[in-house]
Amino acid sequence: MTDDIKNGAETADIEFRGVSRHFGDVIAVNNVDISIPRGGFVSFLGPSGCGKTTFLRMIAGFEQPDSGDVLLRGESVVGVPAFKRPVNMVFQHYALFPHLNVADNIGYGIKQVNRKISKKELATRVGETLEMVRLPGFQERNIWEMSGGQQQRVALARALINRPNVLLLDEPLAALDRKLRRDMQIELQNLQREVGITFVLVTHDQEEALSMSDTVCLMKEGRIVQTGSPQDLYKEPLSPYVADFVGKSNFFKGISEGAGAVKLTCGRIVEGRAPLTVELPPKSSAAVVCVRPEMIHIAAEGNKGASEHAMYFTGNIVNRIFLGENTEYVVRIDELGDVLVMSSRLSEASTGTFEPNQSVTIGWDKDATLIFADT
Amino acid sequence: MDTSVKTKAERRRKWTTAMLLAPATLWYAVLLLLPLVTIVIFSFGERGPAGGYIPAFTFDNYLNLPTRSKAFFNTMTLAPLGTLACLLIAYPLAYYLAIVANKKYKTLLLVLVIVPFWTSLLVRTYAWIFILGGQGLPKLLAFIGFEGVRMINTPGAVLIGIIYIYLPLMVFPIYVSLEKLDTRLLEASSDLGASPLRTFFQVTLPLSIPGLATGSMMVFILLMGEFIIPQMLGGGKVYFIGNALVDVFLQSRNWPFGAAFAVSLVLIMLVTITVYMRYMSKLAGGRDDVSVM
Numbered sequence: 001m002t003d004d005i006k007n008g009a010e011t012a013d014i015e016f017r018g019v020s021r022h023f024g025d026v027i028a029v030n031n032v033d034i035s036i037p038r039g040g041f042v043s044f045l046g047p048s049g050c051g052k053t054t055f056l057r058m059i060a061g062f063e064q065p066d067s068g069d070v071l072l073r074g075e076s077v078v079g080v081p082a083f084k085r086p087v088n089m090v091f092q093h094y095a096l097f098p099h100l101n102v103a104d105n106i107g108y109g110i111k112q113v114n115r116k117i118s119k120k121e122l123a124t125r126v127g128e129t130l131e132m133v134r135l136p137g138f139q140e141r142n143i144w145e146m147s148g149g150q151q152q153r154v155a156l157a158r159a160l161i162n163r164p165n166v167l168l169l170d171e172p173l174a175a176l177d178r179k180l181r182r183d184m185q186i187e188l189q190n191l192q193r194e195v196g197i198t199f200v201l202v203t204h205d206q207e208e209a210l211s212m213s214d215t216v217c218l219m220k221e222g223r224i225v226q227t228g229s230p231q232d233l234y235k236e237p238l239s240p241y242v243a244d245f246v247g248k249s250n251f252f253k254g255i256s257e258g259a260g261a262v263k264l265t266c267g268r269i270v271e272g273r274a275p276l277t278v279e280l281p282p283k284s285s286a287a288v289v290c291v292r293p294e295m296i297h298i299a300a301e302g303n304k305g306a307s308e309h310a311m312y313f314t315g316n317i318v319n320r321i322f323l324g325e326n327t328e329y330v331v332r333i334d335e336l337g338d339v340l341v342m343s344s345r346l347s348e349a350s351t352g353t354f355e356p357n358q359s360v361t362i363g364w365d366k367d368a369t370l371i372f373a374d375t
Numbered sequence: 376m377d378t379s380v381k382t383k384a385e386r387r388r389k390w391t392t393a394m395l396l397a398p399a400t401l402w403y404a405v406l407l408l409l410p411l412v413t414i415v416i417f418s419f420g421e422r423g424p425a426g427g428y429i430p431a432f433t434f435d436n437y438l439n440l441p442t443r444s445k446a447f448f449n450t451m452t453l454a455p456l457g458t459l460a461c462l463l464i465a466y467p468l469a470y471y472l473a474i475v476a477n478k479k480y481k482t483l484l485l486v487l488v489i490v491p492f493w494t495s496l497l498v499r500t501y502a503w504i505f506i507l508g509g510q511g512l513p514k515l516l517a518f519i520g521f522e523g524v525r526m527i528n529t530p531g532a533v534l535i536g537i538i539y540i541y542l543p544l545m546v547f548p549i550y551v552s553l554e555k556l557d558t559r560l561l562e563a564s565s566d567l568g569a570s571p572l573r574t575f576f577q578v579t580l581p582l583s584i585p586g587l588a589t590g591s592m593m594v595f596i597l598l599m600g601e602f603i604i605p606q607m608l609g610g611g612k613v614y615f616i617g618n619a620l621v622d623v624f625l626q627s628r629n630w631p632f633g634a635a636f637a638v639s640l641v642l643i644m645l646v647t648i649t650v651y652m653r654y655m656s657k658l659a660g661g662r663d664d665v666s667v668m
């Protein structure tokens with residue numbers, strides 16, 4: 001039951017076979033099977049405490065599994081200490097050596113594996129790596145003289161200099177401000193293509209995972225609940241949990257009518273589809289309907305537009321959140337409760353903006369409706 | 376107008392600072408500088424017929440110092456040796472307390488380290504007189520076949536006393552600097568390919584230099600002036616500069632000669648400490664966030 005990412009099982013850089021790790025009563029990683037092929041950018045996404053760091057630390061060698069097998073390039077590394085593994089890690093708060101300057105931090109890794117390296121060669125390698133992370137000429141700087149973004153690059157350079165098979169990144173951008181985070185996302189992607197090695201990133205930030213990686217593994221309570229491309233996760237979530245964690249969603253409960261229809265608690269029947277590879281819930285069983293806020297059309301009551309959709313409801317705006325490129329409205333519908341609707345500036349050009357307490361009609365299409373079994 | 380307000384506030388702040396520093400300044404001036412100056416002046420004077428001090432200007436007191444070279448020799452060997460011994464014993468202990476020990480028992484273990492301080496130094500040293508004396512360890516050794524081992528009144532006894540008394544003073548600063556050590560740095564080192572031993576020498580040790588330096592400095596300074604331990608466990612045979620000072624000042628009442636002793640002790644300490652601090656801050660990688668003392 002291995003979750004093969006693409007079909008690269010043979011050349012897998014990392015493989016987990018039924019791996020579990022407990023801390024007392026807490027199961028941090030629960031029976032995980034995964035195979036990560038060479039050369040990709042894989043993200044592990046999940047809420048805080050779901051076991052991401054523990055997962056990464058088992059690859060690095062700081063934690064050993066209680067059961068199961070961890071393989072790097074086909075060889076079991078269970079019991080192999082971190083300093084003997086061909087992987088390197090960018091730590092959550094960088095963990096740069098405060099008593100060493102930038103060059104010595106970056107050169108640290110080489111000096112461990114090649115103790116006889118000449119000063120000249122060491123300087124060359126450090127220089128090259130600094131250029132790679134765009135910090136040329138920073139050799140003599142002290143760590144505490146660097147900004148957060150610069151420290152991040154030093155941490156990257158330090159981890160890359162030994163040319164590991166795999167680079168592990170634990171929430172590498174969490175401490176950066178928004179603008180810098182954006183820039184670093186692009187740079188990390190470019191860097192991964194440049195060096196061509198596998199990047200494994202863990203994060204609780206869905207935007208980070210979706211924007212950077214080829215493959216996203218969504219985790220919940222120590223398990224991997226879905227593996228796929230960012231588009232797959234967003235458009236074809238396997239469960240309400242995924243739909244809720246990746247992007248925003250509205251959920252409405254009801255009873256399945258079979259054949260792609262659900263009778264909501266209010267009595268209205270909505271039509272929709274099951275995500276690819278997921279079965280529709282059987283007739284008369286509990287079901288959940290999921291609609292993305294950006295797929296919901298909003299218009300002033302009485303205006304055409306929203307009411308042309310397969311499903312439409314009328315209610316009052318209770319809240320408006322201006323986000324710049326979008327505006328979010330919370331619409332209170334008698335039949336559904338509060339519904340989150342996202343309106344782009346483009347659509348606002350035709351519908352205008354709406355004020356709190358205004359009566360509006362919202363509507364969406366059958367294609368925008370995903371049906372899950374309610375568990 | 377704005378600037379006048381600012382300068383007013385500034386002046387008030389300066390005044391407050393000065394007021395707050397005044398007691399400490401006064402303390403140092405009266406209790407440190409004044410005696411020091413007095414001692415320096417005394418050291419060039421002459422002993423009166425019934426002891427004490429007669430004003431004069433002579434180097435005789437300094438030239439007579441070599442007659443007590445034994446005190447200098449003992450202090451200059453046993454003080455560094457005692458510091459080193461304390462360091463070598465305290466470091467693993469502090470390492471264990473800070474990094475290895477279970478968090479639950481940490482406080483208890485730390486309390487155990489300071490428990491000896493709860494009884495008087497004199498009492499504890501008396502205990503050692505018994506342990507190292509004829510009825511103590513030597514008797515035990517004789518019992519298992521090692522006859523005639525002498526312990527009390529040897530440099531070894533003084534060293535044991537020094538280690539016993541001064542160990543906690545060394546443990547604490549090292550403990551504090553190791554406690555602050557971010558264990559992720561150790562993981563980072565391991566991640567980059569360093570074995571645990573190399574990690575210790577390349578990360579742990581350099582980052583604990585401040586504690587190590589502070590501890591050594593405190594122990595060394597106090598040892599240079601120590602006189603109770605040599606007196607009690609050295610039995611007048613292993614005496615320190617401190618003992619000589621007591622002797623000269625109180626017994627012979629030769630104040631100028633004692634003053635010369637004191638001045639030379641201060642000078643020796645100044646030189647050693649300066650050299651030591653230079654060396655330590657170099658070891659710590661010249662970081663300006665590392666204050667050695």
Ligand SMILES: Nc1ncnc2c1ncn2[C@@H]1O[C@H](COP(=O)(O)OP(=O)(O)O)[C@@H](O)[C@H]1O
Nearest residue numbers: 023026027028047048049050051052053054055
């Ligand atoms: N060293 C540890 N000792 C005890 N519990 C731990 C330890 N490391 C992690 N845990 C627990 O395991 C769970 C997963 O932690 P972690 O892997 O850090 O999650 P994440 O990185 O996703 O936030 C959490 O409940 C955490 O409290």
Ligand SMILES: [Mg+2]
Nearest residue numbers: 049052053054
């Ligand atoms: Mg984490």
